[in-house]
Amino acid sequence: MRLNNRLKFRDLLALVFFLTSLVIGCAAVQNPTLEGAREAYEKALRDPLIARNAGAALGRAGQTLQTADKIWAEEHDAAEVEHLAYIVQKRIEIARTIAQRRVASEEIEQPQSSR
Amino acid sequence: MTIRLRNCSLVLMTIFCVGCSASEPAPTNRITQADLAIRAAVDAKAADLAPVELQSARDKLAQARKMMAAEKYTEARRLAASAQVDAELAEAKAETTVMRRAADQILRGAYKPPTEAERESRKPLTSEPAAKDRATQ
Numbered sequence: 001m002r003l004n005n006r007l008k009f010r011d012l013l014a015l016v017f018f019l020t021s022l023v024i025g026c027a028a029v030q031n032p033t034l035e036g037a038r039e040a041y042e043k044a045l046r047d048p049l050i051a052r053n054a055g056a057a058l059g060r061a062g063q064t065l066q067t068a069d070k071i072w073a074e075e076h077d078a079a080e081v082e083h084l085a086y087i088v089q090k091r092i093e094i095a096r097t098i099a100q101r102r103v104a105s106e107e108i109e110q111p112q113s114s115r
Numbered sequence: 116m117t118i119r120l121r122n123c124s125l126v127l128m129t130i131f132c133v134g135c136s137a138s139e140p141a142p143t144n145r146i147t148q149a150d151l152a153i154r155a156a157v158d159a160k161a162a163d164l165a166p167v168e169l170q171s172a173r174d175k176l177a178q179a180r181k182m183m184a185a186e187k188y189t190e191a192r193r194l195a196a197s198a199q200v201d202a203e204l205a206e207a208k209a210e211t212t213v214m215r216r217a218a219d220q221i222l223r224g225a226y227k228p229p230t231e232a233e234r235e236s237r238k239p240l241t242s243e244p245a246a247k248d249r250a251t252q
Binding site for chain 1: 196200215221
């Protein structure tokens with residue numbers, strides 16, 4: 001009888017442990033596509049060429065990333081978040097392209113002014 | 116009692132289903148914005164300078180229109196937004212390519228942008244030899 005009670009207690013403990021880890025695990029679940037977009041955004045933020053020449057364009061990527069984070073936290077809508085992550089990646093690419101264009105534009109202006 | 120419970124659950128299920136199917140409004144604005152972005156990309160010569168991105172935007176816009184016709188508005192909105200951003204990237208790439216080519220030409224010395232004096236004197240300089248040529252023929 002005593003052994004039986006001990007077993008029951010151990011089972012209960014295991015169940016509590018399992019449920020706790022499940023809750024913690026669910027709360028920390030990340031979306032790999034969203035994390036990929038975040039990584040790309042943080043890398044772009046550290047790029048001085050983009051920061052100097054296409055800050056506003058990169059800002060749009062940051063806004064979309066914030067929206068994606070909010071939707072993931074509140075609704076866990078994977079399809080919507082993955083769609084927004086795609087938009088973030090493209091906006092980063094646009095920002096990088098704009099930065100390259102400004103560099104080329106400066107190169108055109110420099111020789112003219114030195115002449 | 117059991118019949119009441121069953122009825123109640125049926126009502127709840129119906130409310131849930133209606134709530135789920137009440138989808139978002141038709142993304143007409145999104146479609147228009149994507150269309151405008153594609154036109155801007157075409158104007159920036161993206162067909163030659165960023166064909167992959169431009170084609171992707173066109174394909175997605177066509178898909179978005181199909182989804183609109185099928186009243187699948189969520190899919191239509193996502194496709195239109197993707198088409199718009201693809202078109203914006205196509206436009207940016209095309210403009211950057213044009214600017215880079217001009218910068219490279221200047222750096223190689225092959226292209227010299229006209230000075231103000233040259234621009235002013237261009238009209239008489241180009242028209243006079245042409246007139247002379249015609250006169251000699």
